[in-house]
Amino acid sequence: MKDIKKNIHEIKEKIKNSAVKSKKSSDKIILIGVTKTRSPAEINEAIRSGITDIGENRVQEILDKYDEVIPVRWHMIGHLQTNKVKYIIDKVKMIHSVDSIRLVKEIDKRAGQHNLVMDILVQINIADEDSKFGLMPEELNSFLNHLKDYNHVQVKGLMTVAPFDENPENVRIYFRQMKELFDTYKNSNIFNHNMEYLSMGMTNDFEIAIEEGANMVRIGTAIFGARN
Ligand SMILES: *Cc1c(COP(=O)(O)O)cnc(C)c1O
Numbered sequence: 001m002k003d004i005k006k007n008i009h010e011i012k013e014k015i016k017n018s019a020v021k022s023k024k025s026s027d028k029i030i031l032i033g034v035t036k037t038r039s040p041a042e043i044n045e046a047i048r049s050g051i052t053d054i055g056e057n058r059v060q061e062i063l064d065k066y067d068e069v070i071p072v073r074w075h076m077i078g079h080l081q082t083n084k085v086k087y088i089i090d091k092v093k094m095i096h097s098v099d100s101i102r103l104v105k106e107i108d109k110r111a112g113q114h115n116l117v118m119d120i121l122v123q124i125n126i127a128d129e130d131s132k133f134g135l136m137p138e139e140l141n142s143f144l145n146h147l148k149d150y151n152h153v154q155v156k157g158l159m160t161v162a163p164f165d166e167n168p169e170n171v172r173i174y175f176r177q178m179k180e181l182f183d184t185y186k187n188s189n190i191f192n193h194n195m196e197y198l199s200m201g202m203t204n205d206f207e208i209a210i211e212e213g214a215n216m217v218r219i220g221t222a223i224f225g226a227r228n
Contacts, residue, residue, distance in 0.1 A: 046224070059076075158185075
């Protein structure tokens with residue numbers, strides 16, 4: 001447990017250094033502690049050590065831990081089934097893994113029932129991997145067009161999970177492509193959205209992701225150690 005604090009400190013230093021390389025201010029970069037498989041005690045230790053945002057990839061884990069964790073911003077970062085949206089709609093600040101209109105419809109409906117507007121990111125399968133969720137980049141335009149019809153969802157940006165590679169330099173190209181896609185829409189005002197966040201980079205590749213323009217990184221292993 002005592003490593004958690006030290007690990008977070010080291011990660012924040014690395015974030016700072018990478019931000020300098022990308023000529024960005026590191027306080028514009030949000031560190032999301034990924035807490036899947038971790039106990040509320042470990043999570044609370046991370047929060048006491050400065051983590052303000054946490055990410056989970058399963059609905060059940062959010063429900064199991066929610067009441068035991070010090071209040072912070074929760075992010076849903078894993079694939080979300082439509083029939084489970086109702087359980088987390090009033091618990092999470094943002095859903096990173098939106099990749100179908102069916103899911104948008106359900107989020108819109110449930111958010112409406114709670115009289116709130118849910119922040120969402122559109123997940124992109126940037127390397128066209130069969131094993132990954134997300135839209136192809138060329139599908140994004142029409143997807144965003146459809147989103148205009150829903151008043152209880154607000155698009156806040158894009159998210160991706162890069163392919164795993166021992167050498168993260170090999171996935172830099174995908175982060176660069178994501179940034180180009182992000183900028184294309186950020187700078188257009190055709191759509192009713194607010195492209196603010198580019199969520200990419202994990203333990204293995206977050207420094208490269210930041211150098212290429214990420215402003216949200218999702219880090220689990222480097223904070224808490226290897227998962228079982
Ligand atoms: C598990 C997970 C992470 C964090 O992975 P680490 O390699 O442990 O940092 C980030 N994003 C998503 C979507 C995840 O499922």
